[in-house]
Amino acid sequence: MTPPTVAVVGGGQLARMMAAPAVALGLHLRVLAEAVDGSAAQAVADAPVGAAADVDAVLALVEGADVLTFEHEHVPAAVLQAVADRGVPVRPGPAALVHAQDKAEMRRRLTDLGVPCPRWAPVGDLTDLERFRTEHGGRAVVKTTRGGYDGKGVRVVGPGPVPAEVVGWADAAAAGTGPALIAEELVPFRRELAALVARTPSGRTVVWPVVESVQRDGVCAEVVAPAPDLDPVTAARAEEVARRVAEGLDVTGVLAVEMFEVPAPDGGPPDVLVNELAMRPHNSGHWTIDGAVTSQFEQHLRAVLDLPLGDVAPVARWTVMANVLGSTLEDLTDALPDVLRADPAAKVHLYGKAVRPGRKLGHVNVSGDDLADVRARARAAAARLRGEPVESGGTA
Numbered sequence: 001m002t003p004p005t006v007a008v009v010g011g012g013q014l015a016r017m018m019a020a021p022a023v024a025l026g027l028h029l030r031v032l033a034e035a036v037d038g039s040a041a042q043a044v045a046d047a048p049v050g051a052a053a054d055v056d057a058v059l060a061l062v063e064g065a066d067v068l069t070f071e072h073e074h075v076p077a078a079v080l081q082a083v084a085d086r087g088v089p090v091r092p093g094p095a096a097l098v099h100a101q102d103k104a105e106m107r108r109r110l111t112d113l114g115v116p117c118p119r120w121a122p123v124g125d126l127t128d129l130e131r132f133r134t135e136h137g138g139r140a141v142v143k144t145t146r147g148g149y150d151g152k153g154v155r156v157v158g159p160g161p162v163p164a165e166v167v168g169w170a171d172a173a174a175a176g177t178g179p180a181l182i183a184e185e186l187v188p189f190r191r192e193l194a195a196l197v198a199r200t201p202s203g204r205t206v207v208w209p210v211v212e213s214v215q216r217d218g219v220c221a222e223v224v225a226p227a228p229d230l231d232p233v234t235a236a237r238a239e240e241v242a243r244r245v246a247e248g249l250d251v252t253g254v255l256a257v258e259m260f261e262v263p264a265p266d267g268g269p270p271d272v273l274v275n276e277l278a279m280r281p282h283n284s285g286h287w288t289i290d291g292a293v294t295s296q297f298e299q300h301l302r303a304v305l306d307l308p309l310g311d312v313a314p315v316a317r318w319t320v321m322a323n324v325l326g327s328t329l330e331d332l333t334d335a336l337p338d339v340l341r342a343d344p345a346a347k348v349h350l351y352g353k354a355v356r357p358g359r360k361l362g363h364v365n366v367s368g369d370d371l372a373d374v375r376a377r378a379r380a381a382a383a384r385l386r387g388e389p390v391e392s393g394g395t396a
Contacts, residue, residue, distance in 0.1 A: 003028045004305055007061045007088075008040075009052050010071035013351040013360065014281050014297075015040035017289070018071075021298035027305075032061045040071075042352045055079045062088045069253055069304045070280050073100040074147070091201065091252040091304040092279045099249050100279040103145045104182050113248040115241060116273050118260070123181040126162060126170050132183040133157065139186040142166050146179040153179075154218065156186060187273060189260035193227055194284035195242035198254050198299045201306045205246055206299070207239045208292060208312045213258065213284050216325070219358065220283040222378070223321040225291055225314065228371060233269035234261065241272060254300040256282030283323070283360075288312075290347040290365040291319030316367035322378040324362040327355050328387030332362060339364075339384045346381040361385070 003026050008015045011033025019040070022029040032050050033041040041047040050057025052075045059082060062068050067089045080094040099106040107120050119136065123129050133140045144153035155166050162170075172178025192215060196208045209226035227235070242257040256278040264271045285296035294302075294310025302309055329335060332350050339348060343366070350362035362385060366378040380390045 004067075005030055005065040006301055006304065007065040007068045008032065008071055009058060009061070009068065009075055011035070011038040011040040011047060012071055013039045013353070014071035016043045016351060017281070017286075017349070018297045018301060019043045021295060021301055025298070025301060027301060030061060030065060032057060039351045039353055052076075053079065055082050058083060059086065062086060067091055067304050069300070070097075073097055073279060089201075089304075092255075093250065093252070096249045096251045097279055100277050101146060103143050103148075104180060105145075106277055107182065107184075109249065110245065110274060113244060115245055115248070116271065118184045118187050118273050118275070120182055120184040123170070123173075123183045125174060126167065129157070129162065129166070129170070129181075129183055133159075136185045140183040141186055142169070143182050143184065144169060144179045145182055152218070187260050187262060189262050189273070190270060191227075191261050192275070193230070193238055193259045193261050193272060194223070194282070195238045195257045195259065196254060196282065196285045196288070196296060197239075197242040197246045197251075197257065198296070198303045198309055198312075199246045199251055200303050200309065201252050203247070204309055205243055206309045206312045207242055208285065208288060208296075209314060210235050210238045211284055211287065217358070219323070219325060219360070221323050221325060222375075223284050223287050224371070224375070225287045225319045225321070230261075231269040234272065237269075238272050241274065245274070245277065251279055253279065253303045254281050254285065254296050255279055256284050258284065286349070286363050287319045287321040287365055289349065291316060291321075291367050317369045318371045318374045319365055319367040320371075320375045320378040322364045322366075322382035323360060324350075324364070324382050324385045326357045326359055327361055327385060329385070330355060332385050335385050335387065339381050342384065342390075343377050343381055346377060348381065348385070350385075 005028040008031045015031045016039045030046040031040045031044045033047045058079050138159040140157050142155050173180050192213045194213045195210050199205045211223050211225040212227035214222040246255050258276040259272040261270050281296045289295045293313050347365040364381040366374050368374040383390050
């Protein structure tokens with residue numbers, strides 16, 4: 001018997017976390033890693049080294065594979081087309097993936113689909129930006145259309161002189177040496193939410209419970225599942241929007257739809273505005289590894305192979321995911337005795353990465369019936385992994 005082979009572009013922690021469910025399902029996982037000691041290469045036996053932009057490396061990756069998928073969206077369209085020309089399914093396909101690669105394309109298509117979004121406009125030069133600021137209270141969120149993630153390529157511009165960084169972006173865009181820019185209104189949101197949806201090529205979809213995502217310095221630091229005190233009408237609205245995006249863009253695999261929760265203009269239940277998209281497993285779904293019947297990583301493999309999708313029901317009332325962002329420890333495994341002794345029920349997931357300030361090095365999931373307790377325990381475990389002191393009561 002020859003098991004199905006799933007080829008994955010990218011060798012970071014997302015590909016690494018596909019390894020366990022691939023083994024459980026009897027699948028063969030092949031990962032294009034950036035380095036021989038990369039996060040996924042440490043866990044996946046079949047992990048050739050190559051760049052996502054190297055068409056020869058990607059074509060070698062898909063030789064004999066049943067499907068190509070991704071752990072990041074930074075793959076040139078020409079490379080994807082070369083794979084498709086070989087007859088290997090690309091999921092999500094290039095026509096869908098462009099909406100996660102290019103923020104202007106995303107905003108145009110979502111607007112066409114009637115998906116609620118912040119008001120926005122393309123920015124060709126600083127005059128366009130000034131016009132947008134004038135029309136939107138003197139403020140704007142400026143984004144590079146390509147290449148930004150985890151807060152990179154995003155800058156809030158208030159009244160007064162335009163920051164030098166944004167001037168540089170505009171000059172590079174005008175010269176053709178950098179990505180184009182868009183401006184979005186600065187949304188007065190209550191909090192950030194995320195809806196995670198999985199969709200198969202045959203059109204079946206499932207949506208996990210909507211979660212609250214807490215950002216620090218533009219990086220996801222904590223996720224609470226399900227989102228606390230979320231109005232059922234708002235939750236249903238968020239799930240409906242996620243399905244509409246998945247179906248309207250013809251996404252296959254896991255799609256994360258990041259949203260703002262905003263007041264309704266008529267005083268009714270809060271509404272949502274779509275902020276960003278990720279067409280792959282996502283940080284907002286790491287809680288599903290231990291907190292849902294089917295994790296986002298198993299579900300992604302099922303979806304891209306067009307297998308029946310798994311149950312997305314939570315296994316506990318609450319699950320909190322706390323990211324480990326940087327550490328004072330050289331090796332995070334040194335903290336495992338303290339972490340696991342202090343909280344035997346905490347689920348630790350380390351990525352095998354070298355320590356750098358602010359880098360995503362791992363995460364902790366904690367589940368239970370009391371949200372305050374679950375949150376405190378997740379934060380305490382993450383703090384121990386960062387090498388930070390924790391009070392005797394278990395709080396960071």
